Structure formats: C-alpha cells, structure tokens
Amino acid sequence: MSKAYEMKRPAYDAVARTLHWLTVLLVAMQFVIGWTMPDVHKDTQPVNLIAWRLGAGATLVAVMTIRVIWRMTHWPTPDELRPLLSVVSRITHVLLYTALVLVPLLGWINASSRGWTVRLLGVVPYPELSEPGSAFGHEMGDVHSILTWVLFTLIGLHVVPALFHRFVLKDDVLQRMLPRAKPSRDQV
Numbered sequence: 001m002s003k004a005y006e007m008k009r010p011a012y013d014a015v016a017r018t019l020h021w022l023t024v025l026l027v028a029m030q031f032v033i034g035w036t037m038p039d040v041h042k043d044t045q046p047v048n049l050i051a052w053r054l055g056a057g058a059t060l061v062a063v064m065t066i067r068v069i070w071r072m073t074h075w076p077t078p079d080e081l082r083p084l085l086s087v088v089s090r091i092t093h094v095l096l097y098t099a100l101v102l103v104p105l106l107g108w109i110n111a112s113s114r115g116w117t118v119r120l121l122g123v124v125p126y127p128e129l130s131e132p133g134s135a136f137g138h139e140m141g142d143v144h145s146i147l148t149w150v151l152f153t154l155i156g157l158h159v160v161p162a163l164f165h166r167f168v169l170k171d172d173v174l175q176r177m178l179p180r181a182k183p184s185r186d187q188v
Contacts (some may be wrong), residue, residue: 012177019067020177023100026060027155031106034148040141041102046116054111055101057104058120064101071097099151105129106144113137 012020030053036172037049108129110120115132119125130137165171 005141015070016067016074017177019063022063023060023067026056026063027100027151029056030060031152036180040114044114046111046114051122054107054116054118055120055122057107057111058126060100060104060119061108061126062120064097064104068097068101076167089161096151096154096158099147099154103144103147103151106140106147109137109145110141113141 032047033053033056037053038044040050044050108118108126110130111138112128113130113132113134117125117128130140162177
C-alpha cells in the first residue's frame, strides 16, 4: 500500500461501518425494487415486489434509528479538512441523514394510509402512522417520491467527493469507512 493511502486518522468503528454499508445495501435494494415494481394504484395490494419494498423500507427505518442513536453517542474522529470543506461535509451529512430518515418514514405513512401493514423482517408489525384512506397519508406518498430524488442527489453529493478524496487528493477520507484489511505478515 502506498504511503498516500495510509490511515492518518482512526477509521470509523465497526458498528458505524456496518450500519453505513447496510444502509447502502438497503437504499440500493429500494431503488431497484422501486424502479421495477408495478405502479401503485388505489386497489393495489402489497404483494410481491411491493411487499419486498415495504420490508426493505421497514428494515431501513430500524437501521437508521440505530444509526442515528449510534452517531449521537459515538462521535467520529474530527476530519482534517479545510474549514469550508468541513462545513460543506457536515451540512451534506446532516441533510443525508435527514433524508434517510424522512424518505422511509413518509413511505410508511403512505403505506398506512393504504391500509397496508409495514412489518420488520416480515414479522414485527409497525404501528399505523396514518388512518386508512387518509388524504394526508396519500399526500405524503407524493412527498416520499419527490424526496427520493433529493436523497439520490444527496447520495451523489456524498459519493463523488469521497471518490475525489481517494483518487485526486489521495487522502484517507474514504478508507475510514471501508472495512479494514488485516495486516499481512510482512506489515506486522
């Protein structure tokens, strides 16, 4: 490994890294399922891909709840970015976390308004967040759709700079969130 990529600061802990990559997996699943599932209409039933989307969304709600609590109680090592980049990074992270909480929450509200039960892992039912037939719940479905595109934009504003750090600045910003490789015998 070249000197440019050596870790200068501690990596995020294993829990933070696991929650991060689990979130990535769940959001990717939601995108693929959402893109391929049939359109939802008044009489649509939550079966097949729609059921998978509800389950992945319920899991994302649980993961993000744990992730927010973990982040609030386990602060990462401060970054060593220039002040302006540090502010932009923090704002982007706050907006990203906000969208990662709001988008599935709004989907849950919309599902409740359709009379669908949202279940964690297909077993544990979540409470209804709106009455079946609720106009508010249906409107939140529209907001959910719009905020999904905002979320994808924020993900881009997160990924592109991470790749810029890795390949242009050649610092360790991206490596802090990657699984840590065990040192080889030559490195010990």
